[in-house]
Every structure is written in structure tokens, then in C-alpha cells.
Amino acid sequence: MLSRRYLPSMPSLLALEAVERLGSASAAAEELNLTQSAISRQLQVLEGQLGLSLIIRDKHRLRLTPAAQDYCREIRRALQALNQASLTLRANPNGGTLNLAILPAFGMHWLAPRLARFAAQHPEVTVNLSTRLQPFDFAISHFDAAIHYGRQDWSGVDFLPLMAEDLLAVxxxxxLKTPLTQANDILSYPLLQLESRTGDWGRWLAHHGHPNQRPPAMLFDQFATMTQGAIHGLGVALLPLFLIERELAENRLTPVFGPAIPSLGSYYLVWPKDAAPRAPLASFRNWIAAERNA
Amino acid sequence: MLSRRYLPSMPSLLALEAVERLGSASAAAEELNLTQSAISRQLQVLEGQLGLSLIIRDKHRLRLTPAAQDYCREIRRALQALNQASLTLRANPNGGTLNLAILPAFGMHWLAPRLARFAAQHPEVTVNLSTRLQPFDFAISHFDAAIHYGRQDWSGVDFLPLMAEDLLAVxxxxxLKTPLTQANDILSYPLLQLESRTGDWGRWLAHHGHPNQRPPAMLFDQFATMTQGAIHGLGVALLPLFLIERELAENRLTPVFGPAIPSLGSYYLVWPKDAAPRAPLASFRNWIAAERNA
DNA sequence: AATAAAACATGAGGAAACCTCATATGCTCT
DNA sequence: AGAGCATATGAGGTTTCCTCATGTTTTATT
Known part of the structure; x- marks a missing residue:
């Protein structure tokens, strides 16, 4: 339960936050369209209410104590959440919001072109997209749903498969001065690899009859940068077909050896199993379930 | 930047939050030690400031619009964060706070007995422990560090190995009516397995000369429940030695076949690579680095 | 059906919080 | 030494917040 007694007032929190960020009461006053006097008093109010001193007044400079800096970190996050929520509500007073975590490559190439249709069908829902590179625990995030890649090895969630993936060595x-004659020859070139998919080259080699290898590779955190690396001749990359159709068509990338092989994982829409049902999520689920077949 | 203009006042947010939770303005008034009149006015103020109506006044009952419910969900989280931060600060005005995500089994058996020593050495640091079953992305959580299990396959983090793990079939x-004569015989018993470690029985069998198996198993989300299941005769479990020393000593669990085998992963202290340095984390890291060798 | 109980809205007015202005004081830099 | 800039504070005005008292409508009870 939230007790009114220990919650500082909004102006005092804003004052502290701005002072921490800008380094002086005067600067904070300017940003908040207040006088320096107001800031000074709010800081005193806050210290009084919390019953401790947050600020070391040292030769007419304001310095926050370490504890106050920690405190500031927390309240800034909370204030931003409040601000964001209020702005979202103003922008969209009738419908709901859907907070969706996406994978950058999938979001750009698969979801983005389709999302306009969802927006048209459901103008009452605002979709907030946020890029995450890794699966995460819904319990500690604020997402309604996420696009994950993997093998359904998540717990406490329901999911909907969206798309399988084929990987092509490009x-x-x-x-390549001369075409490769066997898969193994690829080892004489630098290999590029996603840091979240470190087994892929081993699987590719096994698929072509060279098992139990785990070749070293340059690591990238996103497909986008890895694709750019491959285009600029950094080495051989194992890339999802759906991401590089254009690069192949325009001959900026070319297959190196063999056909595309199916990826170990797939893309899924994932949402927490135990969350209260919400209309925006239900709409999105229904829409995406229809969309993936189209 | 946070603008003062769109941040509602604390009293108005508290009023909305309480009304949503308790269902009426009168009940909210009682909880907040205010009059019903005050609540009613705060709701009007909030609606005025946001420029929209949050509440459907239907036959003298207050119902929140769907958008207002979504809004409420967000502000409640933020208010609780503010409350928590303020309470923590009051409780510990001089030192810092360390928010640590732990794995339940490791936290109970390895960390908890040692943590008192850290607290004694660093009374200025308050440690907040929070249990998470899975690794997660620091970018979307508020943790300073975490205990993870795995094979260092995380990105954007630094880590410190804490302890290897040996698994024993118990x-x-x-x-067991009769002792097993070969490892394979274990397949005639129900197998218990952690849902986050689905390869372990396969590895155990391979270690005993029966490769390429992936036996079905009952899934548990935590070691604690799985241990209880094993004790009560649900089947054979593959459990970390350090968790079941007592159960073995008191003969509530008994080895089934073979010695303990090393686990694929280890326990690590993990923290984000790019975070600003903080004294509490540094202290904790130093302490735990010394502790793991003790 | 009448009545009591409970819920919300609102006018009036006081208290508290918030802010500004004016001014004082101390540090820093040239 | 003096200009420039920083914070602190007394005095006083404005806004926000809250209560009291009262009225209206709905719901429950007798």
C-alpha cells in the first residue's frame, strides 16, 4: 500500500532530479521555469521530509551525497515512467497501449511492413516498439508481449510461432577468388557470427558433413551490422534469407556454398502466461496470427 | 527532459491509484486519510490536467475507462518505485544500495550463509535480493548485478566465475528395489528435470556411454520443488551436489548410479559492462571474489 | 413503499504548499 | 579589488489542497 506520508511531492523530486543532472540549482531553475529560490526551498523541503541531508553544501556548490545519487537514479526512472504514461494517455485517450519488445532485424524486415495494416485495423491501439537483443523475463519488464527467437525454451509464457528461418552462407x-569445392574450405575465410547464436557455424558444417567443429568467428550483436560487415568484405556470414533478399538481388552479397539450411530456432510472439487479459494484446495476437499465414 | 507541465501532482495520482484499486472514492479517502470530497476533487483535477475523462460516472459509481486502467497500471508501478526508493533511502542514508538478482537455489545454499559476512564488512551497503529464474537483459531491469548460471553466453556484461557444479543422479x-547395473536402466524410472536445463539427462547418459538420447522427463522450474519431488519418490533427479548434502547425509536421498558429473555451466556474478561504476557493486565484487576461494 | 444507508458532487473557506521578489553572503576568476 | 555567479533566506502573494456542510441519486432494508 502506498502511504502518502513517505512520498515526496512532485516539485521536490523534479528539483532534485534536475539539480543532479544539471549540477546547480540555478540551472535547474532555468530548466523548470522556476526561480533559483524555488529550487533551493524544494531541496530543503525534501531533505526535511526524508529526514536526512541529500546535499553537501560545499563552498556554495551543491553536491549530492552518494546515497542521494542512488536515490536520484531511481526517482528519475520513475518520473520518466510517469511522464511517458501521461503523454501516451493524452495521445490516445480512448484505446489501449501495447508495449512490444522486438528483435531489430525481424522488426525491420517482417513486422514493420505489416504493422501499418494493424494500425489501420485497430486505430484505438497505440503500439510502442522497443528493441531488445535477448529474450528476457516478463516479470521484470513492462512488456505486454515480445518477439523472440529460439526454440520455445521459455517458461511461464504462451507463444505463437510466426516464422521459421533459413540461413544462407554469403x-x-x-x-572469393575461386568457388569453394567443399564446405570445409570455408574455414580459410574469416567467419562472421551473431553473439547470441554461437552454434550456427558448427551446425552448418555438420550439415555439410563436417561434424563437431566449433570454428572461431567474429562476433556481432545484431544482424544489421553483420550484414554490413559481410557486404564490405569482412568475411563469410551466415544470414537469414528473409533479411538479405535485396542484397542478393542487387549482388551485394552472393551465396558461398550450398543452399540455405533451416535455422535451429524460429520467431515467436511470446507473452506472459499469467498476465491479466488485455484487449490490445488480444487484438494484436489475432491480427498477427492471421498475418503470418498471409 | 521532464516537463513539469504534464506531470500530474502526487495527490491526484495517489487518488486515482486508490480509486482503481478500492473501487470507490470513499474507500480511497479512508485509506489515504482524506475526505471523500478531497478524492473527488483530485480526480477532477487530474482529468482537467490530462484533458480527458478517466472516469465513467455511472449511477453514482465510479468506473475507470480502459485507457485509465492502463494508465493506472503504469503509475502504480512508478509510485511504488518512488515509495520503495524513498524508504530505502531513509533506512540507509549513508551507504548505497545493491540490487542483486539471484537464483533461488544458489541464493539459499551458497549466498545466504555468506551474505552476513558481507553485511558485517560493509554495513553501509543495503543488499536487495530478488529471485529470478532466468538470465535477463540488464537494459530493461534495474539490477546492479545478478547471479546467473550458464556458460558465459551473455553479451554486454562482465562476469566473475563463482562456483562450478557437479550433478548427481539421486x-x-x-x-529403487534393486541397484541399477547400467546407466541405461535409469530410463525405466521417471526422470525429473529442470525446465531451464533440458539437456542434462542426455549429457548424463552420454557420459555413461549412451549418447544421443533425449529422454522425456517431468519438468520443474526450481530445484527446491524438484528436490522435494525426488524425496517423495516421484522419480530420479539430477541434482547439484551442493544443494543436497544434507538430504544425502540424512538418507532422504540416495545416489542411484555413478559418481557426480561436472555440470555444463557454472555460477557467475554478472554485471552490465557499460554501467557507471558504483561503490556498492565494487565492494560486493571484491568481497565475493575473495569469498569464492574460501 | 417508505426509509435508511451509502455514494458522489459542489459551494465556501481555511490551511498548507509553492513560488517570487528582494536582498544578503560567500566563492571564483581576472 | 571587483565583477560575476552561486546559494540562502525573509516577506509576501498565489495556487493547490483539503475540509465542512449540504444536496442529489442510487441501493439496501424494513
């Missing part, structure tokens, strides 16, 4: 057309 | 003493 490189810049200039990289 | 069961209730009454479960």
Missing part, C-alpha cells in the same frame, strides 16, 4: 562477391 | 531410498 559473402561479398569480391571475397 | 532418488528416494525407497524408489
Amino acid at each position: 559473402a561479398s562477391p569480391g571475397l | 532418488a528416494s531410498p525407497g524408489l
Whole structure:
């Protein structure tokens, strides 16, 4: 339960936050369209209410104590959440909001082109997209749902498969002087790999008859940068087909050896199993379930 | 930047939050030690400031609009964060706070007995422990550090190995009528397994000369419940030695076949690579680095 | 059906919180 | 030394917040 007694007032929190960020009461006053006097008093009020001193007044400079800096970190996050929630509500007074975590590559290539249709069908829902590179625990995030890649090895969630993935070994057309005659030859080139998918090259080699290898590779955190690396001749990359159709068509990337092989994981829409049902999520689920078949 | 203009006042947010939770303005007034009149006015103020109506006044009952319910969900979280931060600060005005995510089993058996020593050495640091079953992305959580289990396959983090783990196949003493003569025989008993470690039985069998198996198993989300299941004769479990020393000593669990085998992963202290340095985390890291060798 | 109980809205007015202005004081830099 | 800039504070005005008292409508009870 929230007790009114220990919650500081909004102006005092804003004052502290601005002072911490801007380094002086005067600067904070300017940002908040107040006088320096107001800031000074709010800081005193806050210290009085919390019953401790937050600020070391040292030769007419304001310095926050370490504890106050920690405190500031927390309240800033909370204030931003309040601000964001209020702005979202103003922007969209009738419908709901859907907070969706996406994978950057999938979001750009698969979801983005389709999302306009969802927005048209459900103008009452505002979709907030936020990019995450890794699966995460819904219990500590504020997302209604997420796009994950993997093998359904998540717990406490329901999911809906969206798309399988095929991986093709590609490189810049200039990289290979002569075509490869066997898969193993690829080891003489630098290999590019996603840091979240470190087994892929081993699987690719096994698929072509060279099991139990775990070749070293340059690591990238996102497909986008890895694709750019491959285009610029950094090495051979194992990339999802759906991401590089254009690069292949325009001959900026070219297959190196063999056909595309199916990826170990797939893309899923994932949402927490025990969350209270919400209309925006239900709409989105229904829409995406229809969309993935289209 | 936070603008004062769109941040509602604390009293108005508290009023909305309480009304949503308790269902009436009168009840909210009682909880907040205010009059019903005050609540009624605060709701009007909030609606005026946001420029929309949050409440459907239907036959003298207050019902929140769907958008207002969504809004409420967000502000409640933020208010609780503010409350929590303020209370923590009051409780510990001089030192810092360390927010640590732990794995339940490791936290109970390894960390808890040692943590008192850290608290004694660093009375200025308050440690907040929070149990998480899975690794997570620091970018969306508020943790300073975490205890993870795995094989260092995380990105954007630094880590410190804490402890390796040995797995022993155990069961209730009454479960096996006759001792097993070969590892394979274990397949005639129900197997218990952690849902986050689905490869373990396969690895155990391979270790005993039966590769490429992936036996079905009952899934548990935590070691604690799985241990209880094993004790009560549910089947054979593969459990970390350090968790079941007592159960073995008191003969509530007994080894089934073979010695303990090393686990694929280890326990690590993990913290975000790019976070601003903080004294509490540094102290904790130093302490735990010394502790793990003790 | 009448009545009591409970819920919300609102006018009036006081208290508290918040802010500004004016001014004092101390540090810093040239 | 003096200009410039920083914070602190007394005095006083404005706004926000809250209560009291009262009225209206709904719901429950007798």
C-alpha cells in the first residue's frame, strides 16, 4: 500500500532530479521555469521530509551525497515512467497501449511492413516498439508481449510461432577468388557470427558433413551490422534469407556454398502466461496470427 | 527532459491509484486519510490536467475507462518505485544500495550463509535480493548485478566465475528395489528435470556411454520443488551436489548410479559492462571474489 | 413503499504548499 | 579589488489542497 506520508511531492523530486543532472540549482531553475529560490526551498523541503541531508553544501556548490545519487537514479526512472504514461494517455485517450519488445532485424524486415495494416485495423491501439537483443523475463519488464527467437525454451509464457528461418552462407562477391569445392574450405575465410547464436557455424558444417567443429568467428550483436560487415568484405556470414533478399538481388552479397539450411530456432510472439487479459494484446495476437499465414 | 507541465501532482495520482484499486472514492479517502470530497476533487483535477475523462460516472459509481486502467497500471508501478526508493533511502542514508538478482537455489545454499559476512564488512551497503529464474537483459531491469548460471553466453556484461557444479543422479531410498547395473536402466524410472536445463539427462547418459538420447522427463522450474519431488519418490533427479548434502547425509536421498558429473555451466556474478561504476557493486565484487576461494 | 444507508458532487473557506521578489553572503576568476 | 555567479533566506502573494456542510441519486432494508 502506498502511504502518502513517505512520498515526496512532485516539485521536490523534479528539483532534485534536475539539480543532479544539471549540477546547480540555478540551472535547474532555468530548466523548470522556476526561480533559483524555488529550487533551493524544494531541496530543503525534501531533505526535511526524508529526514536526512541529500546535499553537501560545499563552498556554495551543491553536491549530492552518494546515497542521494542512488536515490536520484531511481526517482528519475520513475518520473520518466510517469511522464511517458501521461503523454501516451493524452495521445490516445480512448484505446489501449501495447508495449512490444522486438528483435531489430525481424522488426525491420517482417513486422514493420505489416504493422501499418494493424494500425489501420485497430486505430484505438497505440503500439510502442522497443528493441531488445535477448529474450528476457516478463516479470521484470513492462512488456505486454515480445518477439523472440529460439526454440520455445521459455517458461511461464504462451507463444505463437510466426516464422521459421533459413540461413544462407554469403559473402561479398569480391571475397572469393575461386568457388569453394567443399564446405570445409570455408574455414580459410574469416567467419562472421551473431553473439547470441554461437552454434550456427558448427551446425552448418555438420550439415555439410563436417561434424563437431566449433570454428572461431567474429562476433556481432545484431544482424544489421553483420550484414554490413559481410557486404564490405569482412568475411563469410551466415544470414537469414528473409533479411538479405535485396542484397542478393542487387549482388551485394552472393551465396558461398550450398543452399540455405533451416535455422535451429524460429520467431515467436511470446507473452506472459499469467498476465491479466488485455484487449490490445488480444487484438494484436489475432491480427498477427492471421498475418503470418498471409 | 521532464516537463513539469504534464506531470500530474502526487495527490491526484495517489487518488486515482486508490480509486482503481478500492473501487470507490470513499474507500480511497479512508485509506489515504482524506475526505471523500478531497478524492473527488483530485480526480477532477487530474482529468482537467490530462484533458480527458478517466472516469465513467455511472449511477453514482465510479468506473475507470480502459485507457485509465492502463494508465493506472503504469503509475502504480512508478509510485511504488518512488515509495520503495524513498524508504530505502531513509533506512540507509549513508551507504548505497545493491540490487542483486539471484537464483533461488544458489541464493539459499551458497549466498545466504555468506551474505552476513558481507553485511558485517560493509554495513553501509543495503543488499536487495530478488529471485529470478532466468538470465535477463540488464537494459530493461534495474539490477546492479545478478547471479546467473550458464556458460558465459551473455553479451554486454562482465562476469566473475563463482562456483562450478557437479550433478548427481539421486532418488528416494525407497524408489529403487534393486541397484541399477547400467546407466541405461535409469530410463525405466521417471526422470525429473529442470525446465531451464533440458539437456542434462542426455549429457548424463552420454557420459555413461549412451549418447544421443533425449529422454522425456517431468519438468520443474526450481530445484527446491524438484528436490522435494525426488524425496517423495516421484522419480530420479539430477541434482547439484551442493544443494543436497544434507538430504544425502540424512538418507532422504540416495545416489542411484555413478559418481557426480561436472555440470555444463557454472555460477557467475554478472554485471552490465557499460554501467557507471558504483561503490556498492565494487565492494560486493571484491568481497565475493575473495569469498569464492574460501 | 417508505426509509435508511451509502455514494458522489459542489459551494465556501481555511490551511498548507509553492513560488517570487528582494536582498544578503560567500566563492571564483581576472 | 571587483565583477560575476552561486546559494540562502525573509516577506509576501498565489495556487493547490483539503475540509465542512449540504444536496442529489442510487441501493439496501424494513
